[in-house]
Amino acid sequence: MFIQADTHTHTIASTHAYSTVMEMISGAAKAGLKGLAITDHATAMPDSPHIWHFHNIKRCVPKKYDGVEVVCGVEANIMDYEGNLDFPEKELKPLDWVVASMHMDLIKPSTVENITNSYLKLCENPYVDVIGHCASPNFMFDYEKVLKAFKEYEKLVEINENSIFHKKKFRENYVEIIKICKKYEIPVIVNSDAHICVHVGQVGESIKLLEELNFPEKLVINTDWEKVKEFIVKKRGNIFE
Ligand SMILES: [Zn+2]
Ligand SMILES: [Zn+2]
Numbered sequence: 653m654f655i656q657a658d659t660h661t662h663t664i665a666s667t668h669a670y671s672t673v674m675e676m677i678s679g680a681a682k683a684g685l686k687g688l689a690i691t692d693h694a695t696a697m698p699d700s701p702h703i704w705h706f707h708n709i710k711r712c713v714p715k716k717y718d719g720v721e722v723v724c725g726v727e728a729n730i731m732d733y734e735g736n737l738d739f740p741e742k743e744l745k746p747l748d749w750v751v752a753s754m755h756m757d758l759i760k761p762s763t764v765e766n767i768t769n770s771y772l773k774l775c776e777n778p779y780v781d782v783i784g785h786c787a788s789p790n791f792m793f794d795y796e797k798v799l800k801a802f803k804e805y806e807k808l809v810e811i812n813e814n815s816i817f818h819k820k821k822f823r824e825n826y827v828e829i830i831k832i833c834k835k836y837e838i839p840v841i842v843n844s845d846a847h848i849c850v851h852v853g854q855v856g857e858s859i860k861l862l863e864e865l866n867f868p869e870k871l872v873i874n875t876d877w878e879k880v881k882e883f884i885v886k887k888r889g890n891i892f893e
Pocket of ligand 1: 727753755784785
């Protein structure tokens, strides 16, 4: 199994990442990808870019470069147990790709009930495309109930290479998540969450895990860039013209 697009990546605009947009595009081209999403941290994160980064990005970044189609987005922060994000509708709407994630710096670990509620409420946000690294042991939730809701509301469950590679507990939780996604045919997306250009498209551990669990390739949406594009076009119109 191979991915054709990497849809969760950070540039130097988030200061704990180390490559420019153009370096990330070159990284994607080198990795043989057809699509790349740039998703720097939304503004509640201490190292996030200024809001102007998001206002200007689509005007500046080429839609296609070096054979790679580029989608401009954000990694928004889930701020509370009601599923509210740090970006309101007026900031999310102009962007073409939204990953929504929980981060320890911004939301405190809580009960399964609270985290479940947060994710279920998040489902109602029409701008969210991907649920970022949801296997965190700090934010446990009712996997069956919530993952089924993600399918119903067309939120893609992210298999996050960065987490699997660095954190053992995440990997264990991902095993459970992947098994449930397989059982209920819930689509997933495999992303690097790269913080430097050489990591773009590098998702070997995630693929290995999916293959070990005999996860069907057809449910991994970014094994086909056209499928990701269809997902975007259905929601936002044809941004690729
Ligand atoms: Zn994150
Ligand atoms: Zn990230």
